[in-house]
Amino acid sequence: MNQSRVLGRQTNTKNLADTLDLSDSLSHLKATDQNIELLTRRIKELEHRLLIERIRNEQLLSLNEFSHQLESLLDQPVEAQLAANTLHSVFKCNLVLVLFHNSTEQRLQLMAAAGPDAQGLSANFRHSLTRGLVGRAIRARRPLITRDSNDPGQVVEIAHLQYGAQMVVPLMYHGNLEGAIILCDAEPDAFDPEDLPYVEALANRLVIAWENDRNWHNLTELVKSAASLSTTLNPAQLLDRVAEIACTSTGASFALVGIRHEDRREWQTGSSGKAPLPFLSTRAEWHSLFQTIFNSKTSLRIRDIHKDPRTARFTSTAGDCRSMLATPILIDGEPTGAILVFGKQTAPAFSEQDEFLLNLLSTHAAVSVERCLLDEQLRTTLKTTQLLYDLSIRIAETDNLNLAAQVIGRTAFRLFQASTCGLVLISEDGLVEASVVFPGDDPQIQHPEALIRQAIETRQIAFQPLSDDQSRIVIPIQTSRRCYGALWLEMDTSLHTGHQPVDEIRILINQAAVALERSILLAETRQQASKIAQAYTELEQSYDQTLLALMNSLEARDHETETHTLRVSQTALAIGERMGLPASELKALQRGALLHDIGKIGISDSILLKKGKLDPAEWNLMQKHPDIGAEIIRDIPFLSEAIPVVANHHERWNGSGYPKGLRGEEIPLLARIFIVADVFDALTSDRVYREKITCKAALEYINSQSGILFDPQIVDVLNRVIRDLPEAILE
Known part of the structure; x- marks a missing residue:
């Protein structure tokens, strides 16, 4: 490989490496920006969560404070207002309503309100149970929220005010509607579903407090009502x-x-x-x-x-x-x-x-x-006591031993529910004085003579079993003085479970014995009293005959007043009877009338029988005869009650009479009666110095002097009496 190509490759390799380093730097920078954005979002999320947690903590604190305050309250409206104030302080919404279920009207009725719009609500505010979000929440039995302001159908109107958000929490207790809490705000999204647990918790505490109030109220009312049971x-x-x-x-x-x-x-x-x-x-x-x-x-x-x-x-x-x-x-x-x-x-x-x-x-x-x-x-005891008392009274009221036996036997027969019953009373000589059986229409009932004789001789209660359910009992009727007989009963023992009514029977018999003995003694006493009363009556009659004979002999001195005493006595008695005087006062009036002139015994015939007018000295002596008469009878016991008539029969209503010049009611009533009767008889009788006048004329005179010489009340009675007097008296 030539050097130039190698150098070219090296240059190309270096350029590529530089390019790659730049690309890595750009990628790293881009990743850093993304991390920052993520971190920013994360921070915001954390801040939001922190805010939410703070809000929740505040809500929990307010809920605890609300619960604590509820413990010291026992008044539903006050508790409702506390709930409304607490919710408003938490949510800062426009209106918070706490309503209770009015079962009579079947509507929600305002109990408490809070928020700026609360002042515009009427105290009689009502809300339907079926309309709007409230109706849906009640039907669903759970809280509901509206928060979509873009939907016109979600706009809520309460008391002519419109709200963009609403929260409704039904108040339920054991499945029954107690009321509802309504939160309203003008801003949409004012309430969040995450707010519901807090409001529900507060609502539950409120409902429980209401229930506790009701329980306390029911307990208090029960104690008060139960106290009235004692009366x-x-x-x-x-x-x-x-x-x-x-x-x-x-x-x-x-x-x-x-x-x-x-x-x-x-x-x-x-x-x-x-x-x-x-x-x-x-x-x-x-x-x-x-x-x-x-x-x-x-x-x-x-x-x-x-x-x-x-x-x-x-x-x-x-x-x-x-x-x-x-x-x-x-x-x-x-x-x-x-x-x-x-x-x-x-x-x-x-x-x-x-x-x-x-x-x-x-x-x-x-x-x-x-x-x-x-x-x-x-x-029941008092009824028995009353029965025994009535028994005593009825026995005491009768003198007939057969009737007394009937009373005792019938009372025992009814009181102890006996099947048969009988009673025998015997004399001190042992002879049967009375005998009764019950029921009285059963001729087959016979006295258990042997058992009766045993009870009377021993003076002890005698028993005789008749069957498993029947027994016969004989009780002697006795006092410390003697035994008067015996009572026997045949009874069904099953009617008296747990005890035999021996004590009750003994009480009845003792009461009957005492009453019977008292009745017998009383009968004897009455017989003696009757004899004494008869002797006393005869003695009184002899006294009255003696008085009448005495007055007749006195009148024999003056033929002009002959029979005057008898007539005036009858007239005075007629007036007294018409006035309703008791028998004792009528007897005193009668004797006073008979004796009214007995004092004339002390007046000489020269004065008493003088034809002409008495001189002052003679008249002075004549005026003393009432006092003389009173002194004559003063020490005679059965005549002392007649003294008021004898001593005052010449007094007059206006005080012009004699001897004391008494006036008005100072004059005793019996004397005032006699005065009117005496004057009436004098006017209708002949005298030497004048002729008698008619009854009509005499009445006219007496009526003219009513209130002057005579008591007006007595004059009125005389007018009524005269119409009814027999002709014999008038003649």
């Missing part, structure tokens, strides 16, 4: 009230409450709410379910009573009564009844919180039921 003593009203509280506190559609007494087989029930018809037609099945809860002593929570084998036999087709919650009512650890609620209104089934509230209600109900049962027992 209810009627068992039927108590059970209805417990059922009503159970419905309210658990949100149930229907509630049943039942109790069963220890010694009864039947259930006593109460209810609240609207029960579907099949509920009312399956009494035996419900009693069976009551018995199941009663025996288990534990609560029972069922989502669907149609599918659960314990309740599948119930045929109710009402959708709102499928779920059930039941709890027993325990007293001292033993079952007394049960509370059943059906159909949770706001959820498919009852919750643990509902079970807690129902158990708490059951505790309060147990106390009230026990008090109610004790009150019922007390009422």
Whole structure:
């Protein structure tokens, strides 16, 4: 190979190497630019991520702060406003709405708002459950966002304001709509799907807080309502009230409450709410379910009573009564009844919180039921006591031993539900004084004489078994004074499970014996009292006859006033009877009328029988006869009540009378009655110095002096009496 070619090749090789070095440098520079661009993009991505992380951290901090603040709140509107303020501080959007579900109107109703546009909203703002993004989010039961401002159909209008972006988060709890949170902003793309977890978390915390508020409210209301149970003593009203509280506190559609007494087989029930018809037609099945809860002593929570084998036999087709919650009512650890609620209104089934509230209600109900049962027992005891008291009264009111025996026997027959019953009363001589049997229309019933004789002789209760279910018991009727007889009963012992009613029978017999003895002694006392009363009446009559004879002898001194005392006494009595005076005052009025002029015994005949006008000295003596009469009878006990008439029969209403010049009501009532009767009789009787006048003229005079000389009230009564007086008195 020649030198020139070699040199040429070397030159060519060098040129090629230079070319290759330049190309490598250019490639390296190009790669460096690409790396810088990649690094720039990477930095921007990292910065964006950092921003996102910072935003997320801020959201988490705000969410934690929100949760912390919720712990101290128990008011739904305040919690809703806190949620709205928190969301606005995070997203800085134009409007944040927190709405609750108004189940009555089936619309969303404003509870809280935040943002610049919040001031333009009405407090009564409502939103449809079905329209727009809100309706789609509720139907989908998940959050939704609109963010495409280029699509006119995505523009949102709320309260006449248009927004380019909207976020809707339904507030759901156990599948039930509680409300919704709506965020609105004028700028498109204001919300990002990555914002949804934060808003959902806040919404969940808000819904849980609302539920806690409701639980607290239900608990508070249950405690308040349960306190009112203590004032209810009627068992039927108590059970209805417990059922009503159970419905309210658990949100149930229907509630049943039942109790069963220890010694009864039947259930006593109460209810609240609207029960579907099949509920009312399956009494035996419900009693069976009551018995199941009663025996288990534990609560029972069922989502669907149609599918659960314990309740599948119930045929109710009402959708709102499928779920059930039941709890027993325990007293001292033993079952007394049960509370059943059906159909949770706001959820498919009852919750643990509902079970807690129902158990708490059951505790309060147990106390009230026990008090109610004790009150019922007390009422029964009081009823028995009242029966025994009535027995004593009825025995005391009769003097007939046969009637007393009827009362005792009938009371025992009814009180102890005896199949047959009898009673024998004997005298101190051993003779039968009264004998009764019940039922009285059965002639086959015979007294168990041997057993009765044994009880009376030993003065001890005697028993005689008749069969496994029947027994005969004989109880002596006795007091410490003596034995009056015996009561016997044949009873079905199965009706008195757990005890024989010996103590109750003994109480009845002791009460009857005391009452019977009291009745016998009272009858004897009444007979003695009757004899004494008769003797006293005869003595009074003899006194009155003596008084009448005395006054007749006094009138015999002055023929002009003969029979005046008898007539004026009858007229005064007629006035007193018309005025309704008691018998004691009428007797005093009668005796005062008979004795009114007894003081004239102390006036000499020269004055008493003087034909002409009395001189001042004589008139002065005549005016003393009322005081003389009062002194005569003052120390005679049975005549002392007549003194007001005797001492004051010449007084006058205006004070112009004598001897004391009394006026008005200073004059005793009996004297005021007598004064009117005395003047009326004097006017209608002949005197030496004048002739008598007619009854009409006498009444006209007395009426003219009514309120002057005479008591107006008595004058009015006299006018009514005169119309009814017998002709014998008027003549």
